[in-house]
Amino acid sequence: MMNKTPKPPDTPHRPTPAPDSARDSTPDPVPAVRATSLTVTRGPRQVLRDLDFTVPKGQITGLLGPSGCGKTTLMRSIVGTQAKVTGTLNVLGHPAGHPSLRSRIGYVTQAPSVYDDLTIRQNLDYFAAVLDPSRPHAARRADVDRALTDVDLTSHADALAGHLSGGQRGRVSLAVALLGTPDLLVLDEPTVGLDPVLRRDLWALFDRLAARGTTLLVSSHVMDEAERCHRLLLMRAGRLLADDTPEALRTRTATDTVEAAFLHLVDQATEATRDKEPHR
Numbered sequence: 001m002m003n004k005t006p007k008p009p010d011t012p013h014r015p016t017p018a019p020d021s022a023r024d025s026t027p028d029p030v031p032a033v034r035a036t037s038l039t040v041t042r043g044p045r046q047v048l049r050d051l052d053f054t055v056p057k058g059q060i061t062g063l064l065g066p067s068g069c070g071k072t073t074l075m076r077s078i079v080g081t082q083a084k085v086t087g088t089l090n091v092l093g094h095p096a097g098h099p100s101l102r103s104r105i106g107y108v109t110q111a112p113s114v115y116d117d118l119t120i121r122q123n124l125d126y127f128a129a130v131l132d133p134s135r136p137h138a139a140r141r142a143d144v145d146r147a148l149t150d151v152d153l154t155s156h157a158d159a160l161a162g163h164l165s166g167g168q169r170g171r172v173s174l175a176v177a178l179l180g181t182p183d184l185l186v187l188d189e190p191t192v193g194l195d196p197v198l199r200r201d202l203w204a205l206f207d208r209l210a211a212r213g214t215t216l217l218v219s220s221h222v223m224d225e226a227e228r229c230h231r232l233l234l235m236r237a238g239r240l241l242a243d244d245t246p247e248a249l250r251t252r253t254a255t256d257t258v259e260a261a262f263l264h265l266v267d268q269a270t271e272a273t274r275d276k277e278p279h280r
């Protein structure tokens with residue numbers, strides 16, 4: 001079972017695909033992320049094994065796979081917070097973790113990081129000051145207003161963060177990540193626990209950000225969200241099963257949905273592993 005939450009009854013089978021303008025645009029020759037032979041060890045285990053992939057600029061790339069397959073580890077590697085990373089991992093033209101990337105990447109983890117005893121606006125004011133203390137007050141204020149508008153929380157700006165729903169807290173975290181207008185936005189399962197309307201609104205925001213030129217890497221368990229991405233990285237057990245567009249995946253596997261394509265690729269990979277095992 002891939003989904004953490006049951007599929008909501010009114011979720012369309014295949015949500016609105018990403019806009020053609022973004023899908024058909026020729027990708028920037030320098031990708032936002034390029035990984036070659038990327039391997040990560042956590043504790044005694046290799047949790048990412050020999051990954052090769054690229055994330056094109058200005059598009060939404062979905063990172064999908066079952067719980068524990070290594071999605072968070074891959075995101076942490078890209079934002080530069082993961083230890084024991086080998087191989088090559090370039091992000092926006094620099095090695096992952098390079099100091100110049102700090103202000104260019106927004107990272108939203110699964111646990112929203114907001115101060116409960118501050119209002120939404122106070123949270124954003126605080127993070128804006130930490131992000132760039134030398135930025136003039138008026139410019140910081142404009143950044144906060146823009147981020148509030150982006151996540152549709154302007155009318156709740158004076159509410160205490162501690163009084164918000166889980167989905168609203170997640171949107172505050174996203175607003176914090178948007179304060180510095182990052183070139184790359186890395187979102188770890190941003191739609192978990194959201195109702196269908198909020199999920200739709202959040203995906204509409206991702207589309208708007210991509211249309212502005214932001215690169216998004218979004219992890220999810222929910223395969224119908226995969227259909228909304230320009231590209232997909234499908235993972236299983238620390239390995240990459242596919243790096244392609246949803247359409248190409250469906251065509252290549254002669255299936256109707258990305259979920260069916262994923263299952264087809266899992267079966268293929270299982271068979272290939274079995275064939276390599278010595279016969280007893």
Ligand SMILES: Nc1ncnc2c1ncn2[C@@H]1O[C@H](COP(=O)(O)OP(=O)(O)OP(=O)(O)O)[C@@H](O)[C@H]1O
Nearest residue numbers: 042043044047065066067068069070071072073074
């Ligand atoms: N601190 C750690 N030490 C050792 N192993 C870890 C650590 N954190 C995670 N792992 C292991 O690394 C593997 C990948 O974990 P990761 O959190 O990247 O998966 P995921 O795909 O993001 O899972 P989920 O969808 O449940 O968040 C898992 O097998 C997990 O048990």
